Amino acid sequence: LVPFEQLSEEPKQKNIMNAQGIFNILKAKGFGFMSKRDLCRAIARQIHDNWVMIQVQNGFVWGPETDKANKIHRDLLDFDTLEMMYPEDVSYDMETAEGLLNSMWEAGFVLVGFMG
Numbered sequence: 001l002v003p004f005e006q007l008s009e010e011p012k013q014k015n016i017m018n019a020q021g022i023f024n025i026l027k028a029k030g031f032g033f034m035s036k037r038d039l040c041r042a043i044a045r046q047i048h049d050n051w052v053m054i055q056v057q058n059g060f061v062w063g064p065e066t067d068k069a070n071k072i073h074r075d076l077l078d079f080d081t082l083e084m085m086y087p088e089d090v091s092y093d094m095e096t097a098e099g100l101l102n103s104m105w106e107a108g109f110v111l112v113g114f115m116g
Helices: 009-028 036-057 079-085 087-106
Strands: none
Touching: 036 079, 036 087, 079 087
């Protein structure tokens, strides 16, 4: 194998056309593509939204300082606001999401998307 950047122009164009063809076939079958970071972020958002819902159902309310005894938690915010105010807490959700994906892939699972 030769690195792409070392190929002459004709093989580069053939590789690009092959990649575009594969992409088009997969897209026609309902598959989409996103970066691992974007996928982790989407999962982290869902993890956080689920956690917020559970905390609210258990009587927690938002407050600037967490006080579990009085059911107050500073992270009861939407994901984007949490990311701005407490990026370290979003990092925790991102690490959880990445760990989940890595565990799935190591166990032999793949992600399959269906549209329609």
